[in-house]
Amino acid sequence: MTEIFQQLINALLLGCTYTLIAIGFNLFFGALNVVHFSHGDVCILGAFVTLILYSLGKFLGLFAILPKFVYIPLMIIMAMVLTGLLGVFFERVVIKPFRYAPLLMVLVATVALGIVVREAVRLSFPHGSNPQIFPRILPQKSFQWGGVLFRLDSLIIFGITLFLIFMMFLFIKRTKMGAAIRAISQDGEAAMMMGINMDITVAATFLIGSALGAVAGILIGAYNNIIRFDMGLMGGVKGFSAAVVGGLGNVYGAIIGGLILGMVETFAAAFIPGGTPYTDVFAFLVVIFFLIFRPSGILGEKVYEKV
Amino acid sequence: MFQGKSVGRALLLVGVEVIFFVLFVAFMLAHQLGKTMAFIIFFISLGILFKKWRGLNHAVVELFTEMKILAVVVFIVMVLTLPFMFQKSPYLIHICVMAGLYAILALGLNFQLGSTNVVNFATAASYGIGAYTSALLAVHFQVSFWIGIFISGGVASLFGLLLGIPCMKTKDYYLSLVTIAFGLIVYILLINFSWTGGPNGIPNIPPPSFLGHSFREPLNLFGFNLPFQSNYFYLIFVLVGGALFVAYRLHHSRVGLTWNAIREDEIAARCHGIDVTWYKILAFCIDAFFGGVTGTVYAHYIGFISPENFAFIVSVVVVTMVILGGMDNVFGVIIGAVILTILPEKFRAFEDFRLLVYGVIVVTMLVFRPQGLFPQKLRIYQR
Numbered sequence: 001m002t003e004i005f006q007q008l009i010n011a012l013l014l015g016c017t018y019t020l021i022a023i024g025f026n027l028f029f030g031a032l033n034v035v036h037f038s039h040g041d042v043c044i045l046g047a048f049v050t051l052i053l054y055s056l057g058k059f060l061g062l063f064a065i066l067p068k069f070v071y072i073p074l075m076i077i078m079a080m081v082l083t084g085l086l087g088v089f090f091e092r093v094v095i096k097p098f099r100y101a102p103l104l105m106v107l108v109a110t111v112a113l114g115i116v117v118r119e120a121v122r123l124s125f126p127h128g129s130n131p132q133i134f135p136r137i138l139p140q141k142s143f144q145w146g147g148v149l150f151r152l153d154s155l156i157i158f159g160i161t162l163f164l165i166f167m168m169f170l171f172i173k174r175t176k177m178g179a180a181i182r183a184i185s186q187d188g189e190a191a192m193m194m195g196i197n198m199d200i201t202v203a204a205t206f207l208i209g210s211a212l213g214a215v216a217g218i219l220i221g222a223y224n225n226i227i228r229f230d231m232g233l234m235g236g237v238k239g240f241s242a243a244v245v246g247g248l249g250n251v252y253g254a255i256i257g258g259l260i261l262g263m264v265e266t267f268a269a270a271f272i273p274g275g276t277p278y279t280d281v282f283a284f285l286v287v288i289f290f291l292i293f294r295p296s297g298i299l300g301e302k303v304y305e306k307v
Numbered sequence: 308m309f310q311g312k313s314v315g316r317a318l319l320l321v322g323v324e325v326i327f328f329v330l331f332v333a334f335m336l337a338h339q340l341g342k343t344m345a346f347i348i349f350f351i352s353l354g355i356l357f358k359k360w361r362g363l364n365h366a367v368v369e370l371f372t373e374m375k376i377l378a379v380v381v382f383i384v385m386v387l388t389l390p391f392m393f394q395k396s397p398y399l400i401h402i403c404v405m406a407g408l409y410a411i412l413a414l415g416l417n418f419q420l421g422s423t424n425v426v427n428f429a430t431a432a433s434y435g436i437g438a439y440t441s442a443l444l445a446v447h448f449q450v451s452f453w454i455g456i457f458i459s460g461g462v463a464s465l466f467g468l469l470l471g472i473p474c475m476k477t478k479d480y481y482l483s484l485v486t487i488a489f490g491l492i493v494y495i496l497l498i499n500f501s502w503t504g505g506p507n508g509i510p511n512i513p514p515p516s517f518l519g520h521s522f523r524e525p526l527n528l529f530g531f532n533l534p535f536q537s538n539y540f541y542l543i544f545v546l547v548g549g550a551l552f553v554a555y556r557l558h559h560s561r562v563g564l565t566w567n568a569i570r571e572d573e574i575a576a577r578c579h580g581i582d583v584t585w586y587k588i589l590a591f592c593i594d595a596f597f598g599g600v601t602g603t604v605y606a607h608y609i610g611f612i613s614p615e616n617f618a619f620i621v622s623v624v625v626v627t628m629v630i631l632g633g634m635d636n637v638f639g640v641i642i643g644a645v646i647l648t649i650l651p652e653k654f655r656a657f658e659d660f661r662l663l664v665y666g667v668i669v670v671t672m673l674v675f676r677p678q679g680l681f682p683q684k685l686r687i688y689q690r
Contacts, residue, residue, distance in 0.1 A: 029480075035480045035483075093670075093674075094670055094674075097674045097677075098673075098677065101677050103479060103480070104420075104424075104426060104630070105630070105673060105677050107426070107480070107483060108623075108626055108627055108630055108669070108673065109669075109670055109673045109674070111623050111626075112623070112627065112665075112666045112669035112670045112673070113666065113670060114666075115620070115623070115662055115663075115665065115666035115669075116663060116666035116667055116670065118662075119660075119662045119663035119666065120663060123659060123660065123663065233619065237484075237487060237488070237491065240484060241484065241488070244480075244481060244484050248480065248481075277495075277498075277499040278495065278496075278499060280491065280492075280495050281492050281495050281496065284488035284489075284491060284492050285492070287484065287485075287488055288473050288485055288488055288489070291473060291476065291477050291481055291484070291485055292473050292476050292477075295476050295477050295478075295481055296481075
């Protein structure tokens with residue numbers, strides 16, 4: 001029983017990162033009906049930005065001046081903003097030219113962008129092909145409770161994710177910009193006729209999505225203590241899978257999809273003998289089965305096709 | 308009078324083709340980066356000139372359509388002489404062989420992506436399945452290359468059928484996710500199974516032999532001693548020719564027309580009594596067959612395969628070849644494959660930046676010419 005509970009915590013943790021990535025996919029799909037395939041790479045880029053900021057802080061001696069609990073949140077926020085701006089930049093350069101083109105073009109262009117981002121990261125770090133050590137920015141303590149081992153950092157990750165999702169919902173539901181995002185996701189043209197500035201709204205969407213993705217990247221790095229330039233490919237595919245399982249375009253779906261994917265992977269690794277190398281296979285098989293029986297995801301609307 | 312004029316035009320056509328061929332050979336032989344860049348800029352400006360100057364464009368197109376057979380024959384003869392041009396540098400012949408392999412993959416994918424508008428990111432999977440099938444058969448059971456090529460094509464087709472079933476339910480992005488997931492599943496399984504050699508792959512795959520002549524020995528032709536890659540060059544030339552023939556015939560048949568109908572509007576096609584499921588599955592199977600055949604040739608040519616050769620990036624490369632060359636244009640697809648194979652190899656000087664340059668090229672080309680280099684042509688049935 002404790003074993004199951006322990007694995008449940010791991011699954012939740014994995015689900016959190018997938019959810020954060022999947023929210024980005026859903027936001028972009030909602031706003032522009034595009035899949036930003038390099039989103040996973042942008043997320044890992046967030047982790048690398050944090051790494052740079054950390055080294056910079058160390059170099060400038062900021063750690064001596066500022067206490068850790070001030071500098072690290074500051075660093076994460078800075079990384080979120082920087083990655084968000086990068087996301088906006090990528091949208092302008094790679095996605096915007098294809099706004100009225102067949103959707104395949106965007107797909108391929110963003111896949112190519114993913115290659116560019118990955119390679120740029122690999123080349124700009126010394127020994128970039130090897131995993132980079134990520135600083136231990138979260139406290140490393142752990143405690144036992146009812147036979148279950150809790151790592152403090154996993155609780156913090158869980159808390160951060162919940163907080164961010166909550167803030168995002170507040171933003172989407174309560175602010176004017178959030179209303180604009182909801183409006184363009186319902187009907188872009190009608191929204192523009194109502195005086196909504198499409199470009200700024202899309203930029204805001206990409207800012208939020210990429211910033212949340214950056215947090216996912218940072219949390220992955222902080223939990224595993226390493227990051228690799230090519231983690232973004234798998235992260236992106238998993239995040240996309242989570243978004244699709246939950247229902248593409250539906251932000252609530254991202255949470256459900258992320259948790260399902262996290263559960264499948266964790267339990268496949270834990271309870272299927274010899275299953276550890278095959279966790280991704282199980283995850284993808286589940287995704288394919290979901291797509292066969294619920295092609296528009298769990299919360300996705302049923303789309304009726306018209307000629 | 309008339310006779311003299313048409314001879315003159317024929318000479319003009321041959322001259323144009325020979326000039327392009329010489330330029331191509333010179334480009335391939337250019338070693339320094341500066342020269343390569345100069346050639347690339349020259350080709351791009353030539354393309355722009357060709358596009359802007361309507362008169363020249365029309366004249367050349369008219370010339371080539373007028374004497375189609377002559378143009379094709381001259382082209383074939385020139386391609387056949389390539390190994391003689393490159394006999395000092397086997398590496399260039401190797402690039403040509405790889406270009407041919409990718410051309411077949413791209414032609415196969417074109418049935419889906421170009422004709423039917425079914426996104427498929429699992430080309431690497433069928434390519435890998437074909438390569439592993441024939442390699443395992445050859446290493447463990449001494450099955451000949453010439454039999455293995457059909458077996459692996461069939462096995463790859465079976466997997467294509469398997470992939471096609473979930474794909475019938477899904478469209479667009481969902482479909483692309485299914486194919487990406489399938490490709491990754493195959494890749495992960497290849498790494499983790501012990502009977503496929505795991506991450507180490509399969510070494511020592513025997514080369515094929517033809518009439519007692521092993522393909523790993525130098526080829527003697529007309530007193531010239533050509534490097535062993537030339538064997539594969541001629542093999543792949545025949546295969547590309549076959550693939551081209553199949554693709555061309557399919558495109559101009561009922562099947563190609565049906566695929567186009569599905570691309571334009573699936574529901575309308577269904578309303579006209581087209582069995583959409585069957586034709587989509589057919590596209591999947593033919594693509595997988597092409598992939599399997601290509602994989603077989605690759606495995607026996609290189610002699611060593613590992614899962615890395617069939618990673619996700621290979622599928623992306625093939626998809627970009629189809630899009631870049633021009634969807635549903637058989638010749639455009641081949642040119643896209645050749646360009647995207649040769650260009651990265653030319654940038655081998657900075658090995659590390661290869662993929663980066665590749666990605667930048669693809670993004671810029673998509674932004675500036677989203678319809679591809681050679682967009683599809685309207686079907687003309689009667690003049």
